[in-house]
Amino acid sequence: MSALCMGCKKKEQPEDRPATTVIAVGHRGWDLCDEHAQKFGGYLADLFGNDGLEPAVETPGSVVVTGEIPGYEPGAARRALENGGYRIVGHVEEDTTLIVCGVRPAPHKVREAAEAGTPCMDATRAGAFREAVTSGRWVGEDRHPAVEEKAxxxxxxxxxxxxxxxxxxxxxxxxxxxxxxxxxxxxxxxxxxxxxxxxxxxxxxxxxxxxxxxxxxxPELSETEKIRAWARKNGYTVSNKGRIAGQVREAYHRAHDGQESLDLGVAS
Structure with a gap:
């Protein structure tokens, strides 16, 4: 069963088209066909403009897709990877960064990837391929499947x-x-x-x-700054630097006994 375009379904069009693109915002994603992807992508471009939306990134390289991807037509699955910047190839090449294995993968392709050490993504895991399409993260952390020679x-x-x-x-x-x-x-x-x-x-x-x-x-004053400010206000003579006289400190603490903690709590 292929993922169908949500735009076509919403418009109740007579023909349900297979989804080839996912527009994701945060943790939400919408399956769209090429026509609706261009349409809604155009809305975003008109709203925000194109400046700064195309950062320079390394070319992802090539990907081998083999077997049937659950929920996707073969063409839709490949277009989803191409939309992510990947180049689809039939055999493992020097720049191949991933092999995506669906149901009944080709034994010789799996063997090539295993021998070359190419990372594998098991697309038969429930929702694995769609999650990768939605997030844009194609990670090969699965074991290469055990396959028999092609019948x-x-x-x-x-x-x-x-x-x-x-x-x-x-x-x-x-x-x-x-x-x-x-x-x-x-x-x-x-x-x-x-x-x-x-x-x-x-x-x-x-x-x-x-x-x-x-x-x-x-800015919050230090205790020394608070004592100096209080002393000047109450007629004491204190210098801008150096040690404050003990009697001034004692007078300050007596005046603020039981009040300082209250003042700090109110300030916070």
Whole structure:
């Protein structure tokens, strides 16, 4: 089952187009076809302009995609990687930075990647590919799958009904598991993610408010400065530097006995 364009679904267009692009804001993402991606991307460009939105980054390199990616048509999966700046190749090359393995990956491609030490991303993990599309982070931290040599036509003809049924059951179970995760677990994860983001944003806003408030307050005087200021106000003669006479300190503390802590608490 392919991810469908949310824009087409919202407009109730007669033809549901497969999604090829994800526009992400914070922890939320929207699956869109090429037409709606250009349309909504144009809105953002008109609103914010294009200055500074294209930072110079290293070319991600090339990627090998093999096997069926759950939830994506082959063309849509490849376009999603191309939108991330990757170049799709059929075999491991010098600049290949990742191999994305779906259901039934090609054994020779997996073997090439394993021998070259190319990082692997297991796209059969529930939601792994969509999460990478949404976040823009393509990380190869999975083991290269154990695959058998590609079956020949003779092998297919020799496949018994029982073997065929078992293979189809494995494929159906994998797809059912993915669809169940997308219907039940993904919304919960997205909601929790949005809540965490909201809490973090509120904490940052409160910290910034406190920082601005502190910056606008007059600098707090040291105890020595407070004694000098009090002494001058009450007729004592004190120098700008050096040690303050003991009787002045004693008079200050007597005058503020039981008051200093209250004043500090009110100031804070």
């Amino acid at each position: 020949t036509a003779a092998d297919v003809r020799r496949e018994t009904d029982e073997q065929r049924d078992l293979r189809r059951k494995r494929e159906a179970d994998a797809m059912a598991k993915y669809n169940h995760w997308r219907r039940t677990e993904l919304p919960k994860e997205m909601e929790a993610s949005a809540k965490r983001w909201e809490e973090e944003r509120e904490q940052k806003e409160q910290a910034e408010i406190r920082r601005i408030a502190r910056s606008q307050l007059p």
